[in-house]
Amino acid sequence: MACSPLEQFAIIQLIPIHIGNLYFSFTNSSPFMPPTISLVLLLVHFVTLNGGHLVPNAWQSFVEMIYDFVPNLVNEQISGASSVKQRFFPLIYVTFTFLSFSNLIGMIPYSFTVTSHFIITPGLPFSPFIGITIVGFQTHGLHFFSFLLPQGVPLPLAPFLVLLELIPHRFRALSLGIRLFANMMAGHSLVKILSGFAWTMLSMGGILYLAQLAPFLIVFALTGLEPGVAIPQAYVFTILLRIYLNDAINLH
Template identity: 85%
Template sequence: MIPIHIGNLYFPSTNSSLFMLLTIGLVLLLVHFVTLNGGHSVPNAWQSFVEMIHDSVPNSVNEQISGASSVKQRFFPLIYVTFTSSSFRNPIGMIPYSFTVTSHSIITPGLSFSLSIGITIVGSQTHGLHSFSFSLPQGVPLPLAPFSVLLEPISYCFRALSLGIRLFANMMAGHSSVKILSGFARTMLSMGGIPYLAQLAPFFIVFASTGSELGVAIPQAYVFTISPCIYPNDAINLH
């Protein structure tokens, strides 16, 4: 959209960066106006919506992360930001002429690997070199130990990759099907003629698929949030 050159470096402003900034802006504006002047003693609809999101995150943190309450609360900001941004970022692509950031394979692995690297750093700060004992789980027979040491780090890296690919694949597949059906419905409606009701059928299918896609976008935000709840538990408590 906007080419930006700094010396020999190229930092273009793209659709992805624009809609990620818009998503964060929407979240910040919503929370700002809801909490303005301390909020209302009797919550309105918007305040109830924000409080519902805020209350659902500690439940996920408490269920997935074991240990003291102070340890759990350290991860609350990370999980809250991940959930709110994903909840807004996934459905925003359903708005006409908008852009679905999470339907691009370069964005979602970047997010998942960033989370994984951060959690790995937390585990290293907590346990030092002992944090790498994840490569040798408890109960592994001694003859299988060399294979476990080789395979477990690969599995550890691939879980971050799978987290990003899962979100990308679900969002791309759903949005692509809606786009294809929309183009088909437009073509059928422009044909005219007597069997008009038959031509309206793809139009109603588009409405139904749009509802199902919204039903996929919100749970995918929850799934993308649950995994960063499980990973800190593994990093802190190890085995």
Template identity: 75%
Template sequence: MEGMLNDLIVRGVYSEFYEYAESILNNMVPSPLEQFSIVPLIPMNLGDLYFSFTNSSLFMLLTLSLVLLLVHFVTRGGNLVPNAWQSLVELLYDFVLNLVNEQIGGLSGNVKQKFFPCIFVTFTFLLFCNLQGMIPYSFTVTSHFLITLGLSFSIFIGITIVGFQRNGLHFLSFLLPAGVPLPLAPFLVLLELISYCFRALSLGIRLFANMMAGHSLVKILSGFAWTMLCMNNLFYFIGDLGPLFIVLALTGLELGVAILQAYVFTILICIYLNDAINLH
């Protein structure tokens, strides 16, 4: 009886110690996913509906304000010899314009220009959102699936509307490739329809997954390097140089990914728009 009592006491002590250690670790070791948490800043209620101005809304507003201010101050001056900021805006403008002219065919230059503002705003907004997410203690807007999915679906719905406007009901011919045997037609129509709808889904997932995975990896390795640096031991300090260099290299790689993902998102929009207009 006494042995069972001692065993229960020992188990209780170990259980309390485990819970205490777990609580300490949870408080001391932050999760790498905490940087993606959406925090309500100004809560608002409208009946049973709950609205709030969150940190995601704040950084989207800051990014949009930064883009508008940059374009406004650059275009207001009209200097014959452009400064660095004016050269940056002109470079972005020429880059997107060449992208539209190269990827969208079958239209005259004036008709193509109707799509240019939407594509230019999308590219600039995504580029600045990705780049401001590289600033420490900021918030990466494009690391949330709902935001990227909402953007991709809204643009894809617009592309579908343009396809119907340009081709009428003949736009549905893309669901059935030429020369398909009649018994396979229903299966291929369903398959092509699913493939067409998944374009919008993959467009949002690609941007979200790349931004979230890269930021999480940088956060994990940065925390590991900082922990080794705080060990107050020469051996750990020397060993910290390896993870520190890896973090610097990954930061540079993540910066390139931020620019590349904005480009990939934009060029896919141009390709899908070209397919909707020319029914490739």
């Protein structure tokens, strides 16, 4: 039975590659993440080429809007000196732009949303979370462990509170990945289900043709709302990342 191009692309999800005793898998996520990063870099490069325009065009205004938006969030969420905040601006900026473009590229027909797969999303906050822990130890040394034990706690309760604080701390990175995966996967799954239902209704024909167009109108409406989910998910991800970073720096 013949398959549509989308079905063929969905079937070829794993291409095993063996190099000696090493095993690599080339999945659908692999060809979409490098173009996403390249798109961001090319956009910034061409906008800032020769210093940009004195009167910004649409693309330059878009890049400048993102560049102004992220520092404001860093200043609001991270306490301390301005020099300390600026150290983490590249991390927050790259995270926000990569997630935003990844989510938006997934709206293009026959493309792939890398943030809607659980094999990808836990890895996105994992390395920043390790970096945040390293920053905490560099800033406070062994005193960084004090975040596990609030002040004024009776000594007999200390072991239990340390355990209670350690468990959610270790699951912070996992919760970030699950939240991003669940929201992106839910929206795309709903659009796919309604698209299949709409196509089935139109294939039936009959006198209720206008009524059969209703599922298509719903699909178009949801497709218009999906960018309203893609950008806030990148925003929430980076907001929580900044909160965790602020906790490591200031031991809140």
